[in-house]
């Protein structure tokens with residue numbers, strides 16, 4: 505390559521503008537002609553976007569320099585410039601990312617010590633759990649619920665395979681918290697679920713085998729074709745990346761399939777943040793001593809003053825609270 509950092513043979517020293525030549529903020533382009541789009545999936549620095557207006561075609565894009573190190577994730581509302589034709593080999597540039605209304609983070613792990621945002625702007629977290637085959641795991645559901653409340657997303661529990669087991673034992677654990685739920689089984693009518701998804705952006709979460717693909721295929725009849733379009737644009741044989749994938753529901757609304765989420769980072773979730781999702785319990789904690797963590801055995805915790813049905817609610821809330829500390833999954 506080049507013989508020296510600024511050697512004549514180094515083509516980059518000619519072609520790349522020096523940092524200092526960047527326009528000052530006040531001179532920056534306004535991107536008035538930028539095209540609004542939503543990020544559908546992310547794969548190795550390439551962002552598959554769907555235009556929000558017009559024919560809603562799928563366009564491949566990269567981040568533009570003014571974004572700097574700012575991350576772009578599935579669900580982000582962005583503005584594109586450049587080639588937004590979506591034609592083979594075309595590449596647009598993302599120049600703006602709209603402010604996010606919500607963020608869902610996955611946990612830090614050995615490969616990556618930072619809790620990263622995986623999906624933005626979703627307003628509902630759908631926790632799909634089979635009633636049997638595989639057995640439901642309360643700890644995982646609890647952690648998913650904590651992630652939802654912490655992210656400011658409404659939770660929805662979807663219990664599948666009711667043809668194999670009674671949903672009642674699972675529902676008992678979540679009824680005191682008022683978690684909305686839908687029970688389904690093989691061949692069931694999904695009208696109730698569709699209604700709960702309509703007009704919202706819902707992240708679907710579920711372990712392998714719980715029936716998530718079955719649901720996605722039923723909800724998005726052309727999911728297969730949609731994934732095909734994305735794959736054609738990304739040039740991959742199939743959707744193999746572990747990134748989330750945003751799919752348009754017929755009518756109004758979006759679902760985000762999440763093959764890559766195995767666990768949530770809940771380290772950032774404070775007890776006081778979680779309790780805000782439960783108005784009446786929040787009220788009880790007003791009498792707590794400073795720094796109270798509202799857990800079992802906390803001296804003088806206001807939650808201990810609960811009476812009647814609220815006692816069950818406090819017990820369930822404390823179970824959620826404790827789930828933050830447990831397990832590697834969800």
Ligand SMILES: Nc1nc2c(ncn2[C@@H]2O[C@H](COP(=O)(O)OP(=O)(O)OP(=O)(O)O)[C@@H](O)[C@H]2O)c(=O)[nH]1
Pocket residue numbers: 664665666667668688689690691710711712713714715716717718719
């Ligand atoms: N009995 C019964 N079986 C179901 C139901 N829903 C899905 N299944 C079956 O459960 C198995 C797993 O379903 P999938 O939809 O592939 O599950 P998944 O959660 O997407 O799992 P992965 O594809 O591994 O991610 C399949 O054999 C389905 O036919 C249900 O409501 N009742």
